[in-house]
Amino acid sequence: MYDAFLLVSFGGPEGPDDVLPFLENVLRGKNVPRERMLAVAEHYQNFGGVSPINQQNRELLAAIENEFRANGISLPVYWGNRNWHPLLPDTLAQMKRDGVQRALGFFTSAFSSYSGCRQYRENIAAAQQVVGEGAPEVDKLRMFYNHPGFIEPMIERTQAAFAQIPAERQTSTPLLFSAHSIPMSMAGNCRYEAQLREAARLIAEGIGHPEHRLVFQSRSGPPTQPWLEPDVGDVVKELAAAGTKDIVLVPVGFISDHMEVLYDLDHEAHDLAGELGVNFVRAGTVGVHPRFVRMIRELVTERMSGAEKPALGTFGPSHDVCPVDCCKYEPRRPT
Structure with a gap:
Protein backbone atom coordinates (compact mmCIF):
# COMPACT_ATOMS: atom_id res chain seq x y z
CA MET A 1 0.00 0.00 0.00
CA TYR A 145 1.00 10.00 23.43
CA ASN A 146 0.13 6.71 25.22
CA HIS A 147 2.26 4.33 23.17
CA PRO A 148 4.76 2.32 25.27
CA GLY A 149 7.49 3.55 22.92
CA PHE A 150 6.87 7.11 24.08
CA ILE A 151 5.94 6.54 27.73
CA GLU A 152 8.76 4.10 28.57
CA PRO A 153 11.61 6.39 27.41
CA MET A 154 9.97 9.32 29.22
CA ILE A 155 9.87 7.26 32.42
CA GLU A 156 13.58 6.62 31.96
CA ARG A 157 14.31 10.32 31.34
CA THR A 158 12.27 11.30 34.41
CA GLN A 159 14.04 8.76 36.61
CA ALA A 160 17.38 10.19 35.46
CA ALA A 161 16.21 13.68 36.44
CA PHE A 162 15.16 12.55 39.92
CA ALA A 163 18.56 10.88 40.34
CA GLN A 164 20.04 14.41 40.38
CA ILE A 165 18.05 15.24 43.54
CA PRO A 166 19.48 14.15 46.94
CA ALA A 167 17.85 10.83 47.84
CA GLU A 168 16.35 12.11 51.09
CA ARG A 169 14.50 14.90 49.20
CA GLN A 170 13.20 12.97 46.21
CA THR A 171 9.84 11.92 47.64
CA SER A 172 8.99 15.52 48.57
CA THR A 173 10.16 17.00 45.25
CA PRO A 174 7.29 18.39 43.13
CA LEU A 175 6.99 16.79 39.69
CA LEU A 176 5.80 19.11 36.92
CA PHE A 177 4.89 18.17 33.35
CA SER A 178 5.12 20.97 30.82
CA ALA A 179 3.57 21.44 27.38
CA HIS A 180 2.98 24.29 24.96
CA SER A 181 -0.07 26.30 25.91
CA ILE A 182 -2.81 26.73 23.31
CA PRO A 183 -5.86 29.02 23.19
CA MET A 184 -8.85 27.76 25.14
CA SER A 185 -10.90 28.05 21.95
CA MET A 186 -8.53 25.53 20.36
CA ALA A 187 -8.36 23.28 23.41
CA GLY A 188 -12.15 23.06 23.54
CA ASN A 189 -12.39 21.00 20.34
CA CYS A 190 -9.58 18.52 20.78
CA ARG A 191 -8.23 16.04 23.32
CA TYR A 192 -4.93 17.84 23.83
CA GLU A 193 -5.29 18.52 27.54
CA ALA A 194 -6.83 15.13 28.34
CA GLN A 195 -4.05 13.32 26.46
CA LEU A 196 -1.38 15.38 28.22
CA ARG A 197 -2.87 14.53 31.60
CA GLU A 198 -2.97 10.84 30.69
CA ALA A 199 0.65 10.79 29.52
CA ALA A 200 1.74 12.66 32.66
CA ARG A 201 -0.16 10.18 34.85
CA LEU A 202 1.42 7.19 33.12
CA ILE A 203 4.93 8.60 33.49
CA ALA A 204 4.42 9.66 37.10
CA GLU A 205 3.04 6.25 38.05
CA GLY A 206 5.88 4.61 36.13
CA ILE A 207 8.46 6.22 38.41
CA GLY A 208 6.38 5.70 41.55
CA HIS A 209 5.78 9.43 42.08
CA PRO A 210 2.04 9.82 41.45
CA GLU A 211 1.75 13.37 42.83
CA HIS A 212 2.31 15.71 39.90
CA ARG A 213 0.99 18.80 38.11
CA LEU A 214 0.52 19.78 34.48
CA VAL A 215 1.79 23.26 33.60
CA PHE A 216 1.98 25.20 30.36
CA GLN A 217 4.53 27.41 28.66
CA SER A 218 5.33 29.48 25.57
CA ARG A 219 1.96 31.19 25.08
CA SER A 220 2.06 33.79 22.31
CA GLY A 221 -1.46 35.23 22.00
CA PRO A 222 -2.72 38.62 23.21
CA PRO A 223 -3.35 38.95 26.96
CA THR A 224 -7.10 39.25 26.36
CA GLN A 225 -7.26 35.77 24.82
CA PRO A 226 -7.56 32.93 27.36
CA TRP A 227 -4.99 30.14 27.00
CA LEU A 228 -4.40 26.94 28.92
CA GLU A 229 -2.94 27.56 32.38
CA PRO A 230 -1.19 27.54 34.82
CA ASP A 231 1.99 29.01 33.40
CA VAL A 232 5.18 27.27 34.44
CA GLY A 233 6.68 30.49 35.80
CA ASP A 234 3.69 31.13 38.04
CA VAL A 235 3.89 27.60 39.46
CA VAL A 236 7.63 27.93 40.09
CA LYS A 237 6.94 31.11 42.08
CA GLU A 238 4.14 29.41 44.00
CA LEU A 239 6.29 26.43 44.92
CA ALA A 240 9.21 28.64 45.93
CA ALA A 241 6.92 30.66 48.21
CA ALA A 242 5.83 27.38 49.85
CA GLY A 243 9.45 26.52 50.69
CA THR A 244 10.12 24.01 47.93
CA LYS A 245 13.81 23.11 47.62
CA ASP A 246 13.75 21.16 44.34
CA ILE A 247 11.60 20.86 41.22
CA VAL A 248 11.73 18.20 38.52
CA LEU A 249 10.13 19.33 35.28
CA VAL A 250 9.35 16.97 32.39
CA PRO A 251 8.73 18.60 28.97
CA VAL A 252 6.18 15.94 28.07
CA GLY A 253 4.68 18.03 25.27
CA PHE A 254 7.89 17.99 23.19
CA ILE A 255 9.81 15.15 21.57
CA SER A 256 13.14 16.99 21.19
CA ASP A 257 15.14 19.71 22.94
CA HIS A 258 14.28 22.49 20.52
CA MET A 259 14.03 26.23 21.15
CA GLU A 260 10.96 26.27 23.40
CA VAL A 261 12.68 23.74 25.65
CA LEU A 262 16.11 25.37 25.60
CA TYR A 263 14.93 28.96 26.06
CA ASP A 264 11.59 28.81 27.86
CA LEU A 265 12.61 26.04 30.26
CA ASP A 266 16.42 25.81 30.45
CA HIS A 267 16.80 29.59 30.47
CA GLU A 268 13.65 31.37 31.70
CA ALA A 269 12.17 28.79 34.10
CA HIS A 270 15.58 27.58 35.29
CA ASP A 271 16.86 31.08 35.96
CA LEU A 272 13.64 32.09 37.72
CA ALA A 273 13.91 29.08 40.01
CA GLY A 274 17.55 29.90 40.74
CA GLU A 275 16.68 33.47 41.67
CA LEU A 276 14.09 32.08 44.11
CA GLY A 277 16.54 29.59 45.63
CA VAL A 278 15.01 26.46 44.07
CA ASN A 279 17.03 23.66 42.47
CA PHE A 280 15.43 23.16 39.03
CA VAL A 281 16.08 19.88 37.18
CA ARG A 282 14.70 19.42 33.68
CA ALA A 283 14.21 15.90 32.32
CA GLY A 284 15.27 15.09 28.78
CA THR A 285 12.94 14.58 25.84
CA VAL A 286 12.71 11.29 23.92
CA GLY A 287 14.94 12.54 21.09
CA VAL A 288 16.41 9.52 19.33
CA HIS A 289 15.99 7.10 22.22
CA GLY A 306 -2.74 -4.71 10.52
CA ALA A 307 -0.70 -5.70 13.58
CA GLU A 308 -1.81 -5.03 17.15
CA LYS A 309 -1.87 -1.37 18.24
CA PRO A 310 -0.26 -1.11 21.69
CA ALA A 311 -1.49 1.64 24.01
CA LEU A 312 -1.12 2.19 27.76
CA GLY A 313 -3.72 3.53 30.13
CA THR A 314 -7.46 3.83 29.72
CA PHE A 315 -7.94 5.65 26.41
CA GLY A 316 -6.78 2.97 23.98
CA PRO A 317 -5.00 3.62 20.67
CA SER A 318 -5.72 6.82 18.74
CA HIS A 319 -7.61 6.62 15.48
CA ASP A 320 -5.82 6.13 12.18
CA VAL A 321 -8.19 8.35 10.17
CA CYS A 322 -9.28 11.66 11.68
CA PRO A 323 -13.02 12.48 11.73
CA VAL A 324 -14.08 15.43 9.58
CA ASP A 325 -14.35 17.81 12.56
CA CYS A 326 -11.31 16.45 14.42
CA CYS A 327 -9.31 19.23 16.14
CA LYS A 328 -11.20 21.86 14.16
CA TYR A 329 -10.21 25.43 15.01
CA GLU A 330 -11.27 28.74 13.54
CA PRO A 331 -9.21 31.47 15.18
CA ARG A 332 -10.55 34.98 15.36
CA ARG A 333 -8.67 37.19 12.92
CA PRO A 334 -7.42 40.61 13.96
CA THR A 335 -9.78 43.43 13.01
Missing part, protein backbone atom coordinates in the same frame (compact mmCIF):
# COMPACT_ATOMS: atom_id res chain seq x y z
CA TYR A 2 2.82 2.43 0.81
CA ASP A 3 6.03 3.30 -0.99
CA ALA A 4 7.58 6.02 1.24
CA PHE A 5 7.80 7.45 4.76
CA LEU A 6 7.43 11.20 5.41
CA LEU A 7 8.59 12.94 8.58
CA VAL A 8 6.42 16.05 9.03
CA SER A 9 7.67 18.73 11.41
CA PHE A 10 7.60 22.38 12.37
CA GLY A 11 10.92 23.62 11.00
CA GLY A 12 13.27 26.25 12.34
CA PRO A 13 15.78 28.89 11.21
CA GLU A 14 19.35 27.87 10.53
CA GLY A 15 20.99 31.30 10.57
CA PRO A 16 20.37 34.89 11.74
CA ASP A 17 18.88 35.96 8.39
CA ASP A 18 16.31 33.17 8.57
CA VAL A 19 14.78 34.17 11.91
CA LEU A 20 12.30 36.88 10.93
CA PRO A 21 11.13 35.19 7.69
CA PHE A 22 10.66 31.97 9.65
CA LEU A 23 8.63 33.68 12.38
CA GLU A 24 6.53 35.48 9.77
CA ASN A 25 5.69 32.06 8.33
CA VAL A 26 4.80 30.75 11.79
CA LEU A 27 2.60 33.70 12.70
CA ARG A 28 0.96 34.40 9.33
CA GLY A 29 -2.76 34.97 9.89
CA LYS A 30 -2.45 34.79 13.68
CA ASN A 31 -3.40 37.54 16.08
CA VAL A 32 0.05 37.88 17.63
CA PRO A 33 1.48 41.37 18.30
CA ARG A 34 4.61 42.22 16.32
CA GLU A 35 6.37 43.08 19.58
CA ARG A 36 5.90 39.47 20.67
CA MET A 37 7.37 38.23 17.37
CA LEU A 38 10.42 40.47 17.80
CA ALA A 39 10.86 39.26 21.38
CA VAL A 40 10.81 35.64 20.20
CA ALA A 41 13.28 36.56 17.45
CA GLU A 42 15.70 37.62 20.18
CA HIS A 43 15.40 34.15 21.72
CA TYR A 44 16.67 32.65 18.46
CA GLN A 45 19.39 35.29 18.04
CA ASN A 46 20.70 34.32 21.48
CA PHE A 47 21.48 30.94 19.89
CA GLY A 48 23.11 32.41 16.80
CA GLY A 49 19.84 32.46 14.88
CA VAL A 50 19.84 28.66 14.72
CA SER A 51 17.04 26.49 16.03
CA PRO A 52 18.20 23.01 17.00
CA ILE A 53 15.02 21.39 15.65
CA ASN A 54 16.25 20.83 12.09
CA GLN A 55 19.43 19.07 13.21
CA GLN A 56 17.40 17.03 15.67
CA ASN A 57 15.11 15.97 12.83
CA ARG A 58 18.13 15.00 10.72
CA GLU A 59 19.32 12.80 13.57
CA LEU A 60 15.85 11.28 13.92
CA LEU A 61 15.68 10.62 10.18
CA ALA A 62 19.03 8.85 10.26
CA ALA A 63 17.91 6.74 13.21
CA ILE A 64 14.64 5.84 11.43
CA GLU A 65 16.51 4.86 8.27
CA ASN A 66 18.79 2.59 10.31
CA GLU A 67 15.80 1.08 12.13
CA PHE A 68 13.98 0.42 8.85
CA ARG A 69 17.07 -1.11 7.27
CA ALA A 70 17.70 -3.39 10.25
CA ASN A 71 14.13 -4.68 10.13
CA GLY A 72 13.64 -5.16 6.42
CA ILE A 73 11.47 -2.11 5.75
CA SER A 74 12.39 -0.78 2.32
CA LEU A 75 10.56 2.55 2.43
CA PRO A 76 12.57 5.61 1.36
CA VAL A 77 12.50 8.33 4.01
CA TYR A 78 11.58 11.98 3.30
CA TRP A 79 11.23 15.08 5.47
CA GLY A 80 9.06 18.18 5.06
CA ASN A 81 8.40 21.17 7.36
CA ARG A 82 5.52 23.54 7.89
CA ASN A 83 7.51 26.73 8.37
CA TRP A 84 11.06 26.40 7.05
CA HIS A 85 13.19 24.44 4.65
CA PRO A 86 12.77 21.70 3.65
CA LEU A 87 9.22 22.92 3.10
CA LEU A 88 6.44 20.44 2.45
CA PRO A 89 5.69 21.61 -1.14
CA ASP A 90 9.34 21.10 -2.10
CA THR A 91 9.46 17.69 -0.42
CA LEU A 92 6.25 16.47 -2.05
CA ALA A 93 7.52 17.70 -5.42
CA GLN A 94 10.68 15.64 -4.95
CA MET A 95 8.61 12.63 -3.92
CA LYS A 96 6.56 13.00 -7.09
CA ARG A 97 9.73 13.12 -9.21
CA ASP A 98 10.91 9.97 -7.43
CA GLY A 99 7.69 8.18 -8.35
CA VAL A 100 6.21 8.05 -4.84
CA GLN A 101 2.46 7.54 -4.93
CA ARG A 102 1.43 6.96 -1.33
CA ALA A 103 3.38 7.70 1.85
CA LEU A 104 2.94 7.25 5.57
CA GLY A 105 3.32 10.51 7.49
CA PHE A 106 4.77 10.75 11.00
CA PHE A 107 4.03 14.08 12.72
CA THR A 108 6.51 15.21 15.39
CA SER A 109 3.71 15.85 17.88
CA ALA A 110 2.46 13.21 20.30
CA PHE A 111 -0.79 15.01 21.14
CA SER A 112 -3.98 15.87 19.26
CA SER A 113 -4.65 19.54 18.60
CA TYR A 114 -5.14 21.85 15.67
CA SER A 115 -1.47 22.84 15.68
CA GLY A 116 -0.17 19.32 16.29
CA CYS A 117 -2.37 17.39 13.85
CA ARG A 118 -5.09 19.06 11.79
CA GLN A 119 -2.89 21.97 10.67
CA TYR A 120 -0.22 19.55 9.46
CA ARG A 121 -2.88 17.74 7.44
CA GLU A 122 -3.94 21.10 6.00
CA ASN A 123 -0.28 21.88 5.20
CA ILE A 124 0.01 18.58 3.33
CA ALA A 125 -3.19 19.26 1.39
CA ALA A 126 -1.94 22.74 0.44
CA ALA A 127 1.40 21.27 -0.66
CA GLN A 128 -0.41 18.70 -2.79
CA GLN A 129 -2.29 21.51 -4.53
CA VAL A 130 1.00 23.29 -5.24
CA VAL A 131 2.54 20.12 -6.68
CA GLY A 132 -0.56 19.40 -8.73
CA GLU A 133 -1.51 16.23 -10.54
CA GLY A 134 0.49 13.23 -9.41
CA ALA A 135 1.27 14.62 -5.95
CA PRO A 136 1.68 11.70 -3.55
CA GLU A 137 -1.04 10.82 -1.08
CA VAL A 138 0.00 11.00 2.58
CA ASP A 139 -1.76 9.01 5.31
CA LYS A 140 -0.81 10.12 8.81
CA LEU A 141 0.22 7.63 11.47
CA ARG A 142 -1.76 7.69 14.71
CA MET A 143 -0.93 9.92 17.65
CA PHE A 144 1.40 8.20 20.09
CA PRO A 290 16.12 3.61 20.65
CA ARG A 291 12.72 2.63 22.09
CA PHE A 292 11.15 5.75 20.57
CA VAL A 293 12.71 5.07 17.17
CA ARG A 294 11.48 1.48 17.38
CA MET A 295 8.01 2.85 18.14
CA ILE A 296 8.02 4.76 14.85
CA ARG A 297 8.88 1.55 13.02
CA GLU A 298 6.10 -0.25 14.92
CA LEU A 299 3.59 2.43 13.90
CA VAL A 300 4.56 1.84 10.28
CA THR A 301 4.33 -1.94 10.46
CA GLU A 302 0.99 -1.91 12.29
CA ARG A 303 -0.49 0.20 9.51
CA MET A 304 1.02 -1.88 6.73
CA SER A 305 0.21 -5.28 8.21
